[in-house]
Amino acid sequence: MVANPFGDRAAELMEAKRGCIAEKTYKTTKARLRRIERDMLRLKEEGRVTTMSPAKMLPEDIKELVVYRKGKKVSASDVNHDIAVMGQLCTMCDNTCVQKCLAKYPGLKPVDKKECRLPPLPDATYKLILHRYNTMDHKDFRAIRPYVLVLLYCGTGARNKELRLAEMNDLDQEEWVIWFKHVKGEDSYGDPRPVPIPDEIIPVVKDYLKAREDFLIAHGVHPSTVTALFCSMNGDHGAMSSNTIRKLKTYVERDIGQKFELRDCRRAFGQHYLDNDAEEQDVSNLMGHASTKTTNTYYCRRRITKSIKNVKGKW
Structure with missing residues (x-):
């Protein structure tokens, strides 16, 4: 039985990314996965998610993570980065729960206000x-x-x-x-x-x-x-x-x-x-x-x- 399914699979993902992305991005992504692991553990202890295994997560588990992060008043960009890296992690495990979650719950993914074009220097x-x-x-x-x-x-x-x-x-x-x-x-x-x-x-x-x-x-x-x-x-x-x-x-x-x-x-x-x-x-x-x-x-x-x-x- 795997003692730490999330941490182990996250380590596999980061090993696959090694040398493929900039060092700064690598460190940022690694830290993000560690923080998501802590968030998921808290949600698991509260009975809000069903599993810590990326291979077995359900669309509802991803929804709970996103709702939890939005409740923390973090930026839309930060939440979207969480969704993206969870999509990579779960897809690596042949699990499309993130894509299914976004399709099942329209509007769950926050709109990043930075996506609009701001005016130039006059x-x-x-x-x-x-x-x-x-x-x-x-x-x-x-x-x-x-x-x-x-x-x-x-x-x-x-x-x-x-x-x-x-x-x-x-x-x-x-x-x-x-x-x-x-x-x-x-x-x-x-x-x-x-x-x-x-x-x-x-x-x-x-x-x-x-x-x-x-x-x-x-x-x-x-x-x-x-x-x-x-x-x-x-x-x-x-x-x-x-x-x-x-x-x-x-x-x-x-x-x-x-x-x-x-x-x-x-x-x-x-x-x-x-x-x-x-x-x-x-x-x-x-x-x-x-x-x-x-x-x-x-x-x-x-x-x-x-x-x-x-x-x-x-x-």
């Missing part, structure tokens, strides 16, 4: 940030660094870590293209990608590179020894932390009197190109998406007014 806000930068002393490294960072997030559509971990040799200063190597899913499905820097932001980057060089020399550091494009201002001058990135964004927010998220910059990147007649597939490629569906669903879509203008006279 064009007026982008122009305000650029205008504010142009009024600054471009030799003041501390002052311009937050602005250059935000403008590059807008101009390249980079994810947080993609620009944060970019290095000097990732920047082609002849073609003015930046290569993002630390992409989403870099250990598995993600591919490095080049993104052109917009013409109006190239002078901003040039100013930053000169100020960066002067700052490092003034602190007794030879610029060639510092690989991080956006280096920290102390210690070994390595790549900045995510927390530092957030602080620099907050600095810009306070200075211009408007709040925004870095993802707003990413959405603005895609929307700006679509508004200027770039092909959806090209925009999707530059954003590092596997398909235009992801781009359209979560980030940007051609405005209906633009579509009407484009089709006029083509009937």
